[in-house]
Amino acid sequence: xxxxxxxxxxxxxxxxxxxxxxxxxxxxxxxxxxxxxxxxxxxxxxxxxxxxxxxxxxxxxxxxxxxxxxxxxxxxxxxxxxxxxxxxxxxxxxxxxxxxxxxxxxxxxxxxxxxxxxxxxxxxxxxxxxxxxxxxxxxxxxxxxxxxxxxxxxxxxxxxxxxxxxxxxxxxxxxxxxxxxxxxxxxxxxxxxxxxxxxxxxxxxxxxxxxxxxxxxxxxxxxxxxxxxxxxxxxxxxxxxxxxxxxxxxxxxxxxxxxxxxxxxxxxxxxxxxxxxxxxxxxxxxxxxxxxxxxxxxxxxxxxxxxxxxxxxxxxxxxxxxxxxxxxxxxxxxxxxxxxxxxxxxxxxxxxxxxxxxxxxxxxxxxxxxxxxxxxxxxxxxxxxxxxxxxxxxxxxxxxxxxxxxxxxxxxxxxxxxxxxxxxxxxxxxxxxxxxxxxxxxxxxxxxxxxxxxxxxxxxxxxxxxxxxxxxxxxxxxxxxxxxxxxxxxxxxxxxxxxxxxxxxxxxxxxxxxxxxxxxxxxxxxxxxxxxxxxxxxxxxxxxxxxxxxxxxxxxxxxxxxxxxxxxxxxxxxxxxxxxxxxxxxxxxxxxxxxxxxxxxxxxxxxxxxxxxxxxxxxxxxxxxxxxxxxxxxxxxxxxxxxxxxxxxxxxxxxxxxxxxxxxxxxxxxxxxxxxxxxxxxxxxxxxxxxxxxxxxxxxxxxxxxxxxxxxxxxxxxxxxxxxxxxxxxxxxxxxxxxxxxxxxxxxxxxxxxx
Numbered sequence: 001x002x003x004x005x006x007x008x009x010x011x012x013x014x015x016x017x018x019x020x021x022x023x024x025x026x027x028x029x030x031x032x033x034x035x036x037x038x039x040x041x042x043x044x045x046x047x048x049x050x051x052x053x054x055x056x057x058x059x060x061x062x063x064x065x066x067x068x069x070x071x072x073x074x075x076x077x078x079x080x081x082x083x084x085x086x087x088x089x090x091x092x093x094x095x096x097x098x099x100x101x102x103x104x105x106x107x108x109x110x111x112x113x114x115x116x117x118x119x120x121x122x123x124x125x126x127x128x129x130x131x132x133x134x135x136x137x138x139x140x141x142x143x144x145x146x147x148x149x150x151x152x153x154x155x156x157x158x159x160x161x162x163x164x165x166x167x168x169x170x171x172x173x174x175x176x177x178x179x180x181x182x183x184x185x186x187x188x189x190x191x192x193x194x195x196x197x198x199x200x201x202x203x204x205x206x207x208x209x210x211x212x213x214x215x216x217x218x219x220x221x222x223x224x225x226x227x228x229x230x231x232x233x234x235x236x237x238x239x240x241x242x243x244x245x246x247x248x249x250x251x252x253x254x255x256x257x258x259x260x261x262x263x264x265x266x267x268x269x270x271x272x273x274x275x276x277x278x279x280x281x282x283x284x285x286x287x288x289x290x291x292x293x294x295x296x297x298x299x300x301x302x303x304x305x306x307x308x309x310x311x312x313x314x315x316x317x318x319x320x321x322x323x324x325x326x327x328x329x330x331x332x333x334x335x336x337x338x339x340x341x342x343x344x345x346x347x348x349x350x351x352x353x354x355x356x357x358x359x360x361x362x363x364x365x366x367x368x369x370x371x372x373x374x375x376x377x378x379x380x381x382x383x384x385x386x387x388x389x390x391x392x393x394x395x396x397x398x399x400x401x402x403x404x405x406x407x408x409x410x411x412x413x414x415x416x417x418x419x420x421x422x423x424x425x426x427x428x429x430x431x432x433x434x435x436x437x438x439x440x441x442x443x444x445x446x447x448x449x450x451x452x453x454x455x456x457x458x459x460x461x462x463x464x465x466x467x468x469x470x471x472x473x474x475x476x477x478x479x480x481x482x483x484x485x486x487x488x489x490x491x492x493x494x495x496x497x498x499x500x501x502x503x504x505x506x507x508x509x510x511x512x513x514x515x516x517x518x519x520x521x522x523x524x525x526x527x528x529x530x531x532x533x534x535x536x537x538x539x540x541x542x543x544x545x546x547x548x549x550x551x552x553x554x555x556x557x558x559x560x561x562x563x564x565x566x567x568x569x570x571x572x573x574x575x576x577x578x579x580x581x582x583x584x585x586x587x588x589x590x591x592x593x594x595x596x597x598x599x600x601x602x603x604x605x606x607x608x609x610x611x612x613x614x615x616x617x618x619x620x621x622x623x624x625x626x627x628x629x630x631x632x633x634x635x636x637x638x639x640x641x642x643x644x645x646x647x648x649x650x651x652x653x654x655x656x657x658x659x660x661x662x663x664x665x666x667x668x669x670x671x672x673x674x675x676x677x678x679x680x681x682x683x684x685x686x687x688x689x690x691x692x693x694x695x696x697x698x699x700x701x702x703x704x705x706x707x708x709x710x711x712x713x714x715x716x717x718x719x720x721x722x723x724x725x726x727x728x729x730x731x732x733x734x735x736x737x738x739x740x741x742x743x744x745x746x747x748x749x750x751x752x753x754x755x
Contacts, residue, residue: 006021006022006023006030006031006032006054007019007020007021007022008020008022008051008052010050010051010108012104012108012335013045013108013333013334013335014335018101018104018105020051020105020199020202020203021202021203021205021206022038022051022052022053022054022202023054023202024054024056024060024064024220024221024222025202025205025208025209025218025219025220025221026060026063026064026067026219026221027064027067027215027216027219028208028209028213028214028215028216029215030202030205031054032054033054033055033056033057033059033060034057034059034060034063035057035059037054037055037057038052038053038054038055039052039053039055039195039222039224040052040053041053041109041195041196041197041198041199042196042346042347043108043109043111043378044110044111044342044343044344044345044346044378044379045111045333045334045342045343045377045378046377046378047347047377047378047379050108050109050199051199053198053199053202053222054222055195055222055223055224055227055228056192056221056222056223056227056228057223057227057228057231058227058228058230058231060221060223060228061190061221061228061231061232061235062231062235064190064219064221065161065190065235065237065238067215067216067219068161068188068189068190068216068217068219069160069161069188069237070216071188071214071215071216071217072158072160072161072187072188072216072217075214075216075217076158076186076187076188076214076216076217077158077186079186080137081136081137081138081139081184081186082136082137084133084136084137084183084184084186085133085134085135085136085137085184086133087211087212087213088129088130088132088133088136088180088183088184089129089130089133090211090212091129091207091208091211091213092126092129092130092133094207094210094211095122095125095126095129095204095207096126098203098207099118099122099123099126100118101203102117102121102122102125102172102200102203102204103117103118103121103122104117105199105200105203106121106122106171106172106197106200107334107335107342108199108334109171109196109197109198109199109200110168110169110171110196110197110345111298111334111342111343111344111345111378111379112297112298112334112342113334113339113340113341113342114334114335114337114339115337115339116296116297117334120173121170121171121172121173122172124170124172124173124176124461125172125173125175125176125204127461128173128176128177128180128461129176129179129180131180131461131462132180132181132183132184132461132481133180133184135181135184135479135482136183136184136185139156139184139185139186139482139486140155140156141153141154141155141156141488141489142154144490146492148495149494149495149496150492150493150494150495151492151493151495152490152491152492152493153490153491154488154489154490154491155488155489155491156185156482156486156487156488156489157186157486157487157488157489158185158186158187158485158486158487159185159187159239159240159264159485159486159487160187160188160239160240161187161188161189161190161237161238161239161240162182162187162188162189162190162238162239162240162241162242162485163189163190163192163232163233163235163238163240163241163242164178164179164182164189164190164191164192164241164242164243165192165225165229165232165233165241165242165243165244165245165253166178166191166192166193166194166201166244167194167244167245168194168195168196168197168300168345168346169297169300169301169302169345169401170297170301171193171194171197171200171201172200172201172204174244174476175191175193175201175204177461177465177476177477177481178191178242178244178476179191179218181476181481181482181484181485182240182242182485183217183218184482184485185482185485185486187240187485188216188217188218188219189217189218189219190219190221190232190238191218191219191220191221192220192221192222192223192225192228192229192232193220193222195222195223195224195225196345196346197345198222201220201222202220202222204220205218205220225249229249229253230252230256233252233253233256233257233260234256234257234259234260235260236260236261238261238263239261239263239264240263240264240265240266240484240485241253241257241263241264241265241266242265242266242267242474242476242484243265243266243267243268244267244268244269244302244476245269246269246270246399247269247270247399247424247425247470247471250267250269250472253265253267254267264484265473265474266466266472266473266474266475266476266484267472267473267474268302268427268465268466268467268471268472268474268476269302269425269427269467269470269471269472270302270399270425270427270470270471271302271303271304271399271425271426271427271428271467271471272306272307272396272397272398272399272423272424272425273293273303273304273305273306273307273425273427273428273429273430273448274305274307274308274309274416274419274420274423274429274430274446275290275293275305275307275308275309275429275430275431275432275456276309276410276413276416276417276420276429276430276431276432276442277290277308277309277310277311277314277318277431277432278311278413278431278432278433278435278438279311279312279313279314280433280434280435281314281432281433281434281454282432282434282454283314283317283318283321284321285432285454286318286432286454287318287321287322287325288325289430289432289454289455289456290305290308290322290405290432290456291322291325291326291329292456292457293305293308293430293456293457294306294308294403294404294405295326295329295340295341295383295403295405296457298341298342298343298344298345298402298403299341299353299383299400299401299402299403299404300344300345300349300401300402301401301457302399302401302427302471303427303428303450303457303459304401305405305428305430305456305457306399306400306404306405306406307396307405307406307408307420307423308405308406308407308408309407309408309409309410309416309419309420310407310408310409310410311409311410311411311416312409312410312411315409319368319387319407322385322407323368323369323385326369326383326385329341329383331374331380331382331383332374332375332380341383341403342380343378343379343380343381344379344380344381344402345379346379347379349379349401349402350379350381352400352401352402353381353400353401353402353403353404354373354381356394356395356398356400356402356404357371357384357404359394359395360386360389360393360394360395360404360406363393363394363395364388364393365386365387365388365389365393365395365406366386366387366388367384367385367386368385368386368387368407369382369383369384369385370382370383370384370385370403370404371384381402381403382403383403383405384403384404384405385405385407386404386405386406386407387406387407387408389406389407389408390408391419391422393406396408396422397422397423397424399425413438413442417442417445417446420446421446421447423469424469424470425467425468425469425470425471426447426448426449426467426468426469426470426471427448427449427450427466427467427468427471427472428448428449428450428451428452428467429446429448429450429451429452430451430452430453430455430456431443431446431451431452431453431454432453432454433453433454439453439454447468447469448467448468449464449465449466449467449468449471449472449475450463450465459477460477461477461478462477462478462479463477463478464476464477464478464479464480464481465477
């Protein structure tokens with residue numbers, strides 16, 4: 001059957017006629033459904049049939065997937081981004097050329113005001129396609145620095161065949177919002193427009209063919225959700241599905257995706273958005289924006305501000321002005337230039353909204369105005385305002401999706417925020433105030449995907465849009481939308497690293513060590529740590545002098561190599577330990593290092609006397625000298641080392657943990673519990689004789705014996721870590737024995753491979 005045989009002539013309310021395509025658009029051709037079924041599309045302004053359209057079934061979806069797969073594998077994914085962008089811009093030009101016809105079809109099929117269709121919907125599809133056309137040749141990965149013997153980069157690749165299910169409230173805008181980023185990324189698409197509003201989508205299909213898109217790249221298949229939509233969600237050769245609609249249907253799509261091939265899913269679902277108006281707001285402007293927030297598009301908008309909270313000081317004044325403003329807006333024929341609000345999209349939606357209005361009255365809400373049918377023809381509902389509402393009412397909890405608003409008063413901002421969050425949704429919110437600081441704080445506190453300040457319903461192609469909680473998964477719009485339509489591939493290229501079995505002599509996984517200072521610690525403990533982290537492991541040492549901020553510390557811990565954080569090292573003891581450890585590193589044969597200072601001093605106004613010629617001095621002499629110099633000084637007895645071995649992402653924690661670092665210890669343990677990072681805790685006791693000098697009551701001994709859990713009064717609150725993997729008593733274990741114990745454990749667990 002030819003494309004022309006599926007063209008139908010329809011008569012517009014203006015008396016003019018228009019020819020429209022009514023077939024399924026598959027492989028750049030308009031065809032009848034396999035089983036020949038068609039369905040009626042209704043003019044909501046009259047309730048009369050506009051025309052019939054081919055109804056896609058599972059068989060038609062299979063055909064569309066087959067051609068979309070072939071187009072992806074053999075054609076579209078091989079188009080360079082510039083070419084894809086050129087075709088998309090060509091489509092935008094054609095949409096602009098035929099914008100009048102598109103607006104007419106949108107208003108006729110959907111019931112929205114013609115001027116809204118022309119200046120919002122049609123303008124929106126053109127802007128969105130042009131925006132994503134600009135991204136088509138700018139989708140790329142990045143080079144990732146790993147090590148000098150590897151070259152590593154990422155690629156952002158198209159997913160493949162994508163299914164997209166479009167709602168009836170914004171047929172053109174939301175078609176573009178899903179189709180455009182998918183095409184820009186190199187995917188092919190199968191689009192199911194809503195059964196209530198298929199005509200404008202089929203008009204877009206004619207322009208896609210005219211623009212020169214290869215066959216199979218875009219397929220548009222009108223049909224019902226329970227058949228065509230379900231087939232898309234569960235199809236084994238569709239690898240991504242995007243849906244905008246109700247939360248109920250969104251759940252079924254997630255289930256179908258999980259039970260089929262675990263396809264990727266993005267969902268933009270329902271909302272029950274709060275609009276908070278503070279007492280310092282410009283009331284006149286707040287009234288106008290709040291009206292647009294709920295009554296725009298006949299109230300059929302997912303982010304509608306259907307719950308308006310007004311601070312009690314201005315509540316009565318706002319309510320009076322709001323009611324009067326609503327009365328100035330015309331409800332009627334979508335093609336009348338003065339019309340603001342048209343009919344609801346269908347009889348089913350009309351009945352659903354009227355039922356909610358009845359429920360609101362039965363639950364005790366005050367019907368301030370509206371709440372009834374307008375006229376005798378079509379699906380018109382008068383704008384409806386409820387007051388005296390509470391959060392237990394259905395009209396305050398469930399998405400009505402119609403021209404119904406509930407207005408409540410509040411006393412404090414805290415109360416408004418608490419009530420605003422009594423909902424399962426989190427799509428959008430708004431706040432009206434002249435206080436910018438307050439606006440920012442409230443915006444940050446609101447759990448919503450979009451927050452408007454002193455405005456409402458301003459959606460742009462370059463802004464992400466999506467929700468918290470049950471309002472969806474993922475984001476449409478802006479650069480964020482591209483993430484929904486690409487897979488990230490990591491490529492690792494070996495430049496000159498040689499293969500070696502575990503246990504053979506291998507190059508150390510860690511050729512760089514960062515050392516971060518903290519507060520003073522005993523030198524005997526430092527020997528444990530320096531022995532472990534340097535023996536056959538490090539060839540490059542970087543000392544970071546001075547105060548290390550939390551942000552800098554976290555950055556260093558994430559860098560390549562091994563990071564040592566001595567939380568027991570302060571300004572007074574820093575140089576002492578630095579000098580001693582430098583000698584020890586040199587004795588181990590580590591000759592490449594850097595100190596962030598001109599001189600090595602102890603912080604005690606006296607140099608130890610070790611110069612460059614004495615760098616092989618016996619480690620025992622250094623230890624004895626350091627201990628002598630620090631005798632009697634305020635020394636901390638516990639320390640923590642967080643080490644990250646680059647080769648296998650192992651985190652080794654060697655620690656006596658003390659406040660205020662308990663939170664770090666708990667975070668590290670949590671990583672271990674989540675099976676994200678191996679965790680080893682080595683608890684090293686301080687020398688008992690040193691502790692006892694600072695602990696005349698013997699609390700340390702009691703804690704160590706388990707008689708008490710913690711104590712204070714030495715230098716910091718002390719807590720014995722529960723169940724450490726390794727517990728070393730410095731009074732009972734020599735340095736060599738302690739090091740051997742730890743290294744053997746690391747080897748046994750596979751965290752460390754010695755040369």
